[in-house]
Amino acid sequence: MLPSSFRAYVVNKALNGQVESRVEDRSAEELPPGEVTIAVAYSSLNYKDALAATGHPGVNRVFPHVPGVDAAGTVVQSGVYEWVPGDAVLVTGFDMGANRWGGWAELVRVPQSWVVPLPAGLSLRESMILGTAGFTAGLCVDALQRHGVLPQCGPVVVTGASGGVGSLAVAILAKLGYEVVAVTGKSTAHGLLRRLGACEILPRDAVDDPSGKPMLSGRWAGAVDTVGGNILSTVLRACRHSGCVAACGLAGGNQLTMTVYPFILRGITLAGIDAAWCPLDLRHEIWRRLAGPWKPEGLEALAQFERLDTIQPRIADILAGRITGRVVLEIAAESSAGAAS
Numbered sequence: 001m002l003p004s005s006f007r008a009y010v011v012n013k014a015l016n017g018q019v020e021s022r023v024e025d026r027s028a029e030e031l032p033p034g035e036v037t038i039a040v041a042y043s044s045l046n047y048k049d050a051l052a053a054t055g056h057p058g059v060n061r062v063f064p065h066v067p068g069v070d071a072a073g074t075v076v077q078s079g080v081y082e083w084v085p086g087d088a089v090l091v092t093g094f095d096m097g098a099n100r101w102g103g104w105a106e107l108v109r110v111p112q113s114w115v116v117p118l119p120a121g122l123s124l125r126e127s128m129i130l131g132t133a134g135f136t137a138g139l140c141v142d143a144l145q146r147h148g149v150l151p152q153c154g155p156v157v158v159t160g161a162s163g164g165v166g167s168l169a170v171a172i173l174a175k176l177g178y179e180v181v182a183v184t185g186k187s188t189a190h191g192l193l194r195r196l197g198a199c200e201i202l203p204r205d206a207v208d209d210p211s212g213k214p215m216l217s218g219r220w221a222g223a224v225d226t227v228g229g230n231i232l233s234t235v236l237r238a239c240r241h242s243g244c245v246a247a248c249g250l251a252g253g254n255q256l257t258m259t260v261y262p263f264i265l266r267g268i269t270l271a272g273i274d275a276a277w278c279p280l281d282l283r284h285e286i287w288r289r290l291a292g293p294w295k296p297e298g299l300e301a302l303a304q305f306e307r308l309d310t311i312q313p314r315i316a317d318i319l320a321g322r323i324t325g326r327v328v329l330e331i332a333a334e335s336s337a338g339a340a341s
């Protein structure tokens with residue numbers, strides 16, 4: 001049964017432009033339109049959520065707002081036959097936590113097509129340790145495979161490797177037998193990255209070439225780049241012939257300054273990744289793989305857990321690039337329907 005009110009992390013902007021946020025009770029009548037209402041068990045903290053929580057206009061312009069691009073929980077109300085109360089489900093991306101209220105709340109309401117059944121092999125908790133970060137890492141690995149970058153082709157470099165997307169990309173690639181080179185600015189993350197399967201760890205400046213040369217000597221078969229800017233330019237210029245770089249992030253900058261030579265002389269592919277609006281067929285397939293053959297070992301070790309009323313300091317941490325692994329929000333206790341099978 002749908003409760004009449006729910007707790008949510010609410011972001012408000014005052015007339016003077018000051019952004020304030022607090023955990024408060026909201027009426028269920030304030031939920032946006034949609035066929036499926038979910039009692040949220042877990043959500044997570046992604047870079048985009050931190051932008052939303054600090055009122056960044058690139059994510060949301062309408063207040064009050066509830067961040068949270070991820071939610072996993074149990075259906076409590078449904079207007080369509082595809083979903084019934086009690087179904088264990090997850091939602092990542094689309095407009096959730098951006099132009100509509102998101103998963104940092106006890107209830108979320110979404111269009112039915114956004115809902116993914118919790119795949120066998122994942123608990124609700126594990127699905128949010130993965131969350132948008134794991135889904136994005138999965139899309140990056142899928143892009144490398146589609147462009148012929150296979151384990152036997154040579155080393156693959158992952159930038160921003162200690163972050164959410166980066167650490168999960170390292171773990172998935174290593175599980176699939178790739179030789180993974182992890183690039184990190186955190187000396188404290190070396191042990192974790194080794195345990196996830198990285199063969200080599202490089203400091204950021206090793207992939208931040210200042211020379212401006214159109215091409216660098218070919219070092220890698222491919223790359224997962226979560227950083228953007230000159231680091232993206234460097235990995236594109238340092239890929240071997242027919243390499244592919246899956247670019248998903250801008251933690252270090254949104255500009256890309258380079259020549260076309262790597263593309264036309266080495267056949268390099270720049271594969272853009274958009275997890276939010278990923279088509280449904282691919283979305284379901286990636287979640288199936290994440291729950292099965294790609295499921296990283298030791299997911300729990302990658303996560304730190306917070307609640308709605310303890311998340312605040314982690315928001316500043318992720319914006320400053322200080323998070324290692326994933327931050328998961330525990331919203332409500334997990335039901336037996338969400339237990340991993």
Ligand SMILES: NC(=O)c1ccc[n+]([C@@H]2O[C@H](COP(=O)([O-])OP(=O)(O)OC[C@H]3O[C@@H](n4cnc5c(N)ncnc54)[C@H](OP(=O)(O)O)[C@@H]3O)[C@@H](O)[C@H]2O)c1
Pocket residue numbers: 045046047048132133136159160161162163164165166183184185186189204226227231247248249250251252253273274275276318319320321322323324325
């Ligand atoms: N395209 C999509 O659909 C999609 C989906 C999810 C996320 N993203 C984007 O992907 C990026 C990573 O997201 P996330 O959730 O994994 O964030 P995150 O956990 O904060 O990871 C980002 C990592 O990048 C590195 N980094 C941060 N600032 C940097 C800088 N100035 N220069 C170089 N490296 C820096 C840090 O890793 P090290 O300390 O290890 O170097 C940091 O941990 C973000 O830009 C996010 O917006 C895109």
